[in-house]
Amino acid sequence: MNKYKLENGINFYDKLMQSMDDESDDDEFLCKISGFPLNDKMVTLECNHKFNYEPLFKEICKQKFDFKSYEYHLLSKDEMLKIRKMKKDYFIKCPYCRNIQFSIIPYYEEYGFDKIFGVNSLDPLCYGYKKHFSNIYGSDDYEINMYGVVFKKGICNEVDDNFICKSKYVAFIPNTEFSYCTFHYKKAVRKYNKNEKNKKLEEKAKLKEEILMKRKKLFEEKNLERAEKGLPPLKNLPSLKKEKENVVIQSIEIQEYIPEVENEVILTCKGILKSRINKGKQCECKKIFKDGFCKRHFSNNNDKINLK
Incomplete structure (x- = not known):
């Protein structure tokens, strides 16, 4: 291949190929229809071509309903075989490469578009298509x-x-x-x-x-x-x-950590044990019956009061 060199040893062919690569890199982030940067509602078709939702929806509807390019007598033999094999009564074409696919595009309510069967809906009742411009x-x-x-x-x-x-x-x-x-x-x-x-x-x-x-x-x-x-x-x-x-x-100031269990006030019987191994210690019964005593020590305490 011929090499064309300009001043300062610049290779014209390499620069040309580099510029083409730069343009192709930029195209990956642009809508294939409008040419504007892809937004958060972009749609990637099965052929990996990417479009912004609004121009894609309008282009599919224009081709399908206005130009009638989806009618069967306008399809190629390969396209017809593909449709018969899938046994579906709907499909969409990529506006860029014309690849046929049987998965529809999503429906976004915020755009205000109608639900259309075979485009952005699989509801068979959504067959209506309203043109939004004069003829x-x-x-x-x-x-x-x-x-x-x-x-x-x-x-x-x-x-x-x-x-x-x-x-x-x-x-x-x-x-x-x-x-x-x-x-x-x-x-x-x-x-x-x-x-x-x-x-x-x-x-x-x-x-x-x-x-x-x-x-x-x-x-x-x-x-x-x-x-x-x-x-x-x-x-x-x-x-x-x-x-x-x-x-x-x-x-x-970071204070000392005190577990919640230690802070919890636990009420126990205030009676004093008078026998066995815990003689002289406070009763640990938590079931308070009356006046701070458990049922056992309350009765003992009342007996003493009555004797006096």
Whole structure:
């Protein structure tokens, strides 16, 4: 294979392949329909292609109900055999590679979409599909559902040196004031994503430069201090310590641990034993009958009182 080299020994072919790899890495985190970053409601189909939920649902419904591309006479022989083998009356196609699968996409109530049999529901009663846009081309309320967004009447912001786009149906790039037609929308999305990525890289480079400047300043200060003390200068830049917030911690006296059993006050009979091995000790009976005595010692105590 020919190797093309530019100035300073740069290999053009290697740089080209590297840029292609970078783009493929970025594509892994982008919706295959809208071109925007994947969100927390992304759906991974059996072919491993990933989509954001809203554009995937709309694209499947558009292909299935508007373009009728799911009708059996439009399927290939292999697709027909696959459907007959599974013996199911529903399937969905990957909008990116057209792979047929028989597992449906999830249903998320927060999007406000209908439950549709064979798309996001297996309830046979959910056959209804409501179009959310007008079919009258050229009317003020006419809308085009594409790339997971809705195109309405407006002005395309695509402007070149010798070209001004005159398309009348456009959609806005999210978080911007720029709108583009169906022909220029995906190109504008790629440009927007690239600009956002470059902004993050610039912010990261700026932060790295600030840290380097701080380290150099600290390096000079340390060497000045060492020179005053007659010490040799440092050879390497010192690392910056992470700044910690000054938190005033109140000193708490830790008291001696006393088990709950030791703190528990146990009431026992206050009678004194007068016979056997425990003679002279307090009765340990916990069943108090009356006046702090167990039944046995209460009767003995009453007998003494009566004798007096």
